[in-house]
Amino acid sequence: MTATLLYRVFSGRTALHKTSSLSIRLPDLRSFSATTSAASHNDDNEKENSRLRVAIVGGGAAGMTTALHLSPLVASGLIQGPIDVYEANNVKKSNKFRTSGHTTSSTSEGGKQLYSGSGALGRDIGVGIWSTAWWPFLRSLEKGLSSGSADNNDANKNRQSYKALLKDLEACGSYVKDVGYRSPDGSWLVKSQLNASPYGINDLLHGSSSESNRSKSIDNDDPALLFVREKDLLSCLRNAIKIEQKMGTVKYNYGVKVKSINDVNGNMGSLELHSSNVTDSTTAATTTTTTTTSPQYHLIIAADGLRSSLRSRYAGHHSIHATSLGIESSSQEDTDENSLENHWEHTRGHREATKVENREYIVFRGNAPKLTAAVAEDESDSFQTWGCSKSMRFAAVPFRHADEDLEDDDDGSNSGHYSQTDTFKQRKKDEEVWFATINDPVFIDDYKNTNSEMDAEERKKLLIDAFGSWHNPVKTLIETTPAEDIMYEMALAHKHNASPVFDIKTIMDFERWKLNRKKKAGMEATGNDFNKLNPTTGSGPGPILVFIGDSMMTIDPVLAQGFTMAMESGASVARSIDRALSKSTVYSPDLLRHELGERHVRRERRLLHLLRSTELVQRLAQPNGFAIFATYFVRPLMKLCPDGIKQGVFNFMIRYSLGLTGGERDSGGKQ
Numbered sequence: 017m018t019a020t021l022l023y024r025v026f027s028g029r030t031a032l033h034k035t036s037s038l039s040i041r042l043p044d045l046r047s048f049s050a051t052t053s054a055a056s057h058n059d060d061n062e063k064e065n066s067r068l069r070v071a072i073v074g075g076g077a078a079g080m081t082t083a084l085h086l087s088p089l090v091a092s093g094l095i096q097g098p099i100d101v102y103e104a105n106n107v108k109k110s111n112k113f114r115t116s117g118h119t120t121s122s123t124s125e126g127g128k129q130l131y132s133g134s135g136a137l138g139r140d141i142g143v144g145i146w147s148t149a150w151w152p153f154l155r156s157l158e159k160g161l162s163s164g165s166a167d168n169n170d171a172n173k174n175r176q177s178y179k180a181l182l183k184d185l186e187a188c189g190s191y192v193k194d195v196g197y198r199s200p201d202g203s204w205l206v207k208s209q210l211n212a213s214p215y216g217i218n219d220l221l222h223g224s225s226s227e228s229n230r231s232k233s234i235d236n237d238d239p240a241l242l243f244v245r246e247k248d249l250l251s252c253l254r255n256a257i258k259i260e261q262k263m264g265t266v267k268y269n270y271g272v273k274v275k276s277i278n279d280v281n282g283n284m285g286s287l288e289l290h291s292s293n294v295t296d297s298t299t300a301a302t303t304t305t306t307t308t309t310s311p312q313y314h315l316i317i318a319a320d321g322l323r324s325s326l327r328s329r330y331a332g333h334h335s336i337h338a339t340s341l342g343i344e345s346s347s348q349e350d351t352d353e354n355s356l357e358n359h360w361e362h363t364r365g366h367r368e369a370t371k372v373e374n375r376e377y378i379v380f381r382g383n384a385p386k387l388t389a390a391v392a393e394d395e396s397d398s399f400q401t402w403g404c405s406k407s408m409r410f411a412a413v414p415f416r417h418a419d420e421d422l423e424d425d426d427d428g429s430n431s432g433h434y435s436q437t438d439t440f441k442q443r444k445k446d447e448e449v450w451f452a453t454i455n456d457p458v459f460i461d462d463y464k465n466t467n468s469e470m471d472a473e474e475r476k477k478l479l480i481d482a483f484g485s486w487h488n489p490v491k492t493l494i495e496t497t498p499a500e501d502i503m504y505e506m507a508l509a510h511k512h513n514a515s516p517v518f519d520i521k522t523i524m525d526f527e528r529w530k531l532n533r534k535k536k537a538g539m540e541a542t543g544n545d546f547n548k549l550n551p552t553t554g555s556g557p558g559p560i561l562v563f564i565g566d567s568m569m570t571i572d573p574v575l576a577q578g579f580t581m582a583m584e585s586g587a588s589v590a591r592s593i594d595r596a597l598s599k600s601t602v603y604s605p606d607l608l609r610h611e612l613g614e615r616h617v618r619r620e621r622r623l624l625h626l627l628r629s630t631e632l633v634q635r636l637a638q639p640n641g642f643a644i645f646a647t648y649f650v651r652p653l654m655k656l657c658p659d660g661i662k663q664g665v666f667n668f669m670i671r672y673s674l675g676l677t678g679g680e681r682d683s684g685g686k687q
Contacts, residue, residue: 067096068603071287071313073274074320075103075136077579078565080253081586082317084177085152086593087265091172094597098267100310102289105136106271107254127472128463129505133321133566138247141381141503142415142449145249146580147214147240148674150185152587153178154220154234181256182217188252189244190416194397202487205654206662214240239674243415243449249579275325277316280521282556283605284312314603315560317589322372322508324567331514331563332369333523369514375507375572377407377455378463380479382497386446387489401486410483410490412450419445450493454482463506472499513569513623516612520558562612564589569623574630575673588615622675629673
C-alpha cells in the first residue's frame with residue numbers, strides 16, 4: 017500500500033481513487049418524485065430571476081473568508097447584499113480575557129477540549145496557514161489595481177478589507193524557514209527550507225526593495241507558511257469583515273445557531289434560527305431562546321465545522337462511496353424492493369457520508385517559552401519527529417506574535433488593526449508552539465472517562481515520561497509549558513467528504529414520508545413531531561446547499577492544512593459563483609448548480625492530494641503494524657539518501673500536498 021501511494025504521488029496521477037477517507041464520485045442526482053424532477057427547470061417566477069441571495073452558516077475562518085471573497089460581487093450588483101453570515105457564538109463584547117468556549121474554564125484555554133476546530137474566537141495556540149490561503153486575496157487585489165474603469169467587477173476587487181487583512185496577518189505572525197523530519201534520537205531524516213520572504217501585500221502595492229523579490233510574482237513564488245495565534249487569525253478576519261459591514265456588503269449575525277432549512281419555495285429556502293439571550297440578575301443568569309426564520313436564499317454555504325448541523329441532516333442522501341471491494345452504492349440495504357426507501361439512497365448513505373471517525377489517538381498542544389541559548393543550539397529549527405510505536409509524533413515551530421490580544425472594536429473602526437497600531441508591530445513575543453500525538457490507553461481512557469481523576473500535573477508528567485527520552489528540545493518544551501495550559505483532544509475526522517445538495521425539497525419530503533410511515537405503523541415519533549417538520553411549498557428543488565472547510569471534510573491534522581483548506585474553499589466557491597453569474601444577466605439556478613458541481617470535482621482533486629500525502633506521512637511517521645519495516649528499512653534509507661535528492665522530494669511533497677502539481681488545480685496556485 018505504501019509503495020502504491022508513493023507511485024501515485026510521484027507519477028503525478030490524480031485520477032480519483034479509493035482512500036480511507038474520501039468519497040470519490042459526484043453522482044447523478046435522482047429525484048424523489050416526478051414533480052421535483054420537472055421543477056428544477058422552472059425558473060419563470062420573477063422572484064427566482066432576481067439577484068442571487070447568499071447565506072453563510074458559520075462565522076469562523078471558512079465562513080468569513082467566503083464572505084470576503086463574495087463582497088466584490090455584491091459591490092458589482094451581481095449578488096444581492098448584504099451576504100448574511102450566521103455565527104452561533106457571541107463575538108461582540110470587547111474582552112481580551114475572554115475564552116473561546118473550548119473548555120469549562122473561564123480563564124484558561126488548556127485542558128480537555130470540548131469540541132474540535134477553532135470556533136469563531138480561537139485560542140492562544142499557534143497555527144499555520146500556507147500561502148495558498150492568502151494568494152486569492154492578492155490575486156483579486158492585483159486584478160482590481162490593474163483593471164480599467166470599464167471592468168466594474170474587477171475594479172471592485174481592489175478592496176480595503178483585503179489590504180487590511182493581509183497587512184494584519186503579516187504584522188501579527190511570522191514565517192517559517194528551516195523545517196525537517198527527525199528520528200527520536202535526534203538524527204535528521206530530511207532538512208529543507210521554506211520560503212520565508214514570500215511575495216506579499218507590500219510587494220504588490222509598493223514594489224519590493226529586495227533584489228531577490230523584485231522579479232517575484234504570485235505565479236512564480238514558492239509556498240510559504242505563516243504561523244499566527246489561532247485567535248489572531250480569526251480577529252484579523254473579523255476586522256476585515258467589519259470593513260465590509262460598513263460598506264453594506266456583509267452582515268455578521270452573531271449568537272445565532274442554524275438548525276435546519278425550512279420554507280422551501282421554488283429555488284429558494286429559509287433558515288431556522290435559534291438565538292440565545294442571557295440576562296444577568298442579582299440572583300442568577302437566565303437564558304432565553306428565540307426561534308425565528310431568516311429571509312429566503314438561493315444559496316446556503318455550510319461552514320460550521322466538523323459537527324455541522326446542515327451536513328448531519330442533509331448530506332449524503334445520494335452518496336456513492338469507494339470501498340476496498342470497489343464501488344458500493346449506499347442503497348444496498350435489505351429492504352422491500354417495492355418500498356420507496358429501496359429507491360432512495362438515504363439510510364445507509366446518509367449515515368456513511370456524515371460519519372465522524374474516532375482516529376484513536378490523542379493530540380496534545382501547547383505554547384512553550386522561547387528556548388534558552390543553551391538548549392536552542394541547533395535545536396531551534398521547526399521539526400516533526402516520527403516515533404516508532406503508539407502513533408507517537410512530536411512537532412515544534414518557533415514563532416513570534418503580538419504580546420497582547422487584539423480588541424474587537426464595536427464601532428467597526430480600523431484603529432485596532434495590528435498593522436496600524438505601533439504597539440502591536442513593535443511588541444512581539446517569541447514562543448515555541450508544539451503538538452504531540454499518542455495512542456497510549458492511559459491517555460485515551462482519561463479522555464473518554466468523564467469522571468477521570470487525573471489532574472493536569474499528572475497528565476503532564478505522563479506525557480514527559482512518554483517523550484522524555486526523545487531528542488532535545490522535546491522534553492524541555494513540555495516541561496516549560498504550564499500544565500494547565502496544555503490542550504488535549506481526541507483526533508477526529510470525517511470518513512467521507514460531502515457533495516453539494518441540489519434537491520433539498522426532495523430530502524425534506526422524504527423525511528416527512530419516513531416519519532409518516534413510522535406513525536402509521538403505530539410507533540411513537542420521537543424528536544421532531546411530524547406536524548412540526550419543516551413544511552415545503554411550491555414545486556422547485558429548494559436552495560442549493562454547499563459544504564466548505566471542515567464541513568465538507570475534516571481530516572487528520574498531520575500536515576497542518578486545516579485553516580489553509582478552509583480559506584482556500586472560500587475563494588474556490590466565490591470563483592464558481594463569479595463564473596456562473598458572468599454567463600447570464602439574471603440568476604440561473606441551473607448554471608450555478610453546474611458550476612458548483614464542477615467545483616466539487618476540483619476540490620476533490622485538491623483534497624485527494626492532501627489525503628494521499630497525509631496517508632503516506634502517517635504510514636511512515638506512525639507505522640502501526642509495520643514498525644520494523646519503517647525502523648530498519650525506510651528510515652535508514654532516508655538517512656543514506658543524498659541531501660539534494662531528499663530536499664527535492666520534500667519540496668515536491670509540500671507542493672503536491674497543497675495541490676500545486678499536476679493538472680487542473682483548485683487551490684490558491686496559478687489559475
